[in-house]
Amino acid sequence: MSATGTAAPPVETLDSFLERGLALLESRSRRRSEQARTWGEGSDDVNLIDDGADGPDAPDVLAARAWQARKLDAGFGWVTGPPELGGAGLPTHYETAFKNLEAGFDLPDPSILAVTLHMVLPTVVRWASAQLRDALAPRLARAETVSCQLFSEPEAGSDLAGIRTSAVRDGGDWVVNGQKIWTSGAHFSDIGLIVCRTDPDGPRYRNLTAFIVDMHDPGVEVRPIRQLTGHSSFNEVFLTDVRIPDTHRLGEPGQGWAVIISTLMSERSSIGTGNSTKTVDPGMLLELVRRHGDGSALTRDLTARAYTASRLVERFGERCAEELRSGSDPGPRFSIGKILLVDALRRTSELIEHVLGPRIVADTGEWGTFAWSIVSLEQPSFGIGGGTDEIQRNIVAERVLGLPKDRS
Known part of the structure; x- marks a missing residue:
């Protein structure tokens, strides 16, 4: 019962929530499986990091902002946010379930708004004055302000x-x-x-x-x-x-240090569960190996290692989602997800370089070859952004495993 004696409105069931979400997604796009990439057709771009090189009016930035506004209006743009600020006020596992559903559709790149939605917005809600929070949080949630x-x-x-x-x-x-x-x-x-x-x-x-x-x-x-x-x-x-x-x-x-820690925890949570990270299309990667691999034991080993590492990232994200669904917060264990992600990208890069050889450093114009070089060039940045590998391992060692701190 509420303070006034009125019963709180019932929370929408997850099934009903996802049914509405599916209707929204199908009205906007087709499932990825319905338009799977065909080798040799269309763009062979496998870029992992959006650059937004053309600034605020770039088509990808405008598309991401428009889709976020549409989601917010439908109740899916800020699932866990307080209703008085424009959120839906639903449990965390509702948000995770919708994101998993959303990942199956061809939609604007979510990484463009990752800092806005997954790092700055939670920080504003927690640390801003009531006046600033009430003015800014709804605009961030709608991506009117980036x-x-x-x-x-x-x-x-x-x-x-x-x-x-x-x-x-x-x-x-x-x-x-x-x-x-x-x-x-x-x-x-x-x-x-x-x-x-x-x-x-x-x-x-x-x-x-x-x-x-x-x-x-x-x-x-x-x-x-x-x-x-x-x-x-x-x-x-x-x-x-x-x-x-x-x-x-x-x-x-x-109190700036406390704000920093709060923001970084939001960032690592987002990265660790895969909510803000683009990944290599596993189907395209396996097709690359099939077409250009030499079938050797080394190639098979590198392929197995890259595939296994990618699956570990997925499984860890699912585990975190399950913990959130049950009301538990993985906290510093989100750093494990980032370590796994970096390892998967490194192993993927090693496989690509082995399979393509000279074609990854010299553009012959052949579709689906030199384009993969961008993965090798971009993957080192994932070991730095959001906290270096060394910082993540220290967090896991000290805050998850309870090991003693290093001497200064």
């Missing part, structure tokens, strides 16, 4: 506690100066979640504060970083005398 995450810096590496970008209090504002790097999607974002040093002499981990910054501010300069692939999905961002109102602060001054 966000990036401004954490890493050139001289800090993986040591986020060592960042130098400063925010100095000036009346009702904070004046920010500094540089961020490896910022995914900054070139098509409207706002950014930024962490700055607000107490230059304060104790480590208690001298940082988080804010929401306007990426269209004239003091914000975004410079795309050209990668090995030729794409520019990452950026360096320079901030010069950027004024951020104190009302756009997340948490209290000095």
Whole structure:
């Protein structure tokens, strides 16, 4: 019963929820199995990372935003979000079940909005003031506002506690100066979640504060970083005398480290369960081996290892989904999912390079050969983004297995 004595409305059954979801998906697209890729037809692109190279008006960015808005209106865009902010207010396993259903359809690339929906939105809901949360969360959930995450810096590496970008209090504002790097999607974002040093002499981990910054501010300069692939999905961002109102602060001054941890846990949860990650089409990969493999014992071994590693990623995601369905939170164990994903991509890359040989470094124009080189070029970034492999293994060792910490 509610505080007023009125019974709470019954939660929609999962079967009914998925039935409605299936109707929405079928009204938008066809199942992937109904339009399976045929070798030699259409594009042979196997890119794993969306680059959004053309900025906010790029067709893939616009398509992702439009699909998110449509999902939200139908009750599937923010399944677990509070109804007062535009969410559906349903259990976590409803969201997981719909995402599994959605993966079977040919739809706009979800990774474009991964930072907005899976990292910044949860952080805003948890840490923003009520006024900022109520104004910003519905816009993020609808993708009317797209966000990036401004954490890493050139001289800090993986040591986020060592960042130098400063925010100095000036009346009702904070004046920010500094540089961020490896910022995914900054070139098509409207706002950014930024962490700055607000107490230059304060104790480590208690001298940082988080804010929401306007990426269209004239003091914000975004410079795309050209990668090995030729794409520019990452950026360096320079901030010069950027004024951020104190009302756009997340948490209290000095709570920036807690905001960082909260955001990174959301990120690792998203990656660990596969909610924000593109993967290699296993059917296309096996067809590549069938057409270009030499049938040797080494080829069979590499194929088995790559396939097994990919299946482990899937099974771990299913296990996490089952735990969430039962009301349990895997917490730091999400880091295992990221370790498994990186391992699977590395093994896939090894298989591709072995099977194709020189054709992966020299474009002969043959369909389905040189295009695979992008997987080998992109896969190292997965071992860095969202926390390096070393950080993930430390988390598993210390927080999952209970092993003692390394000596400083």
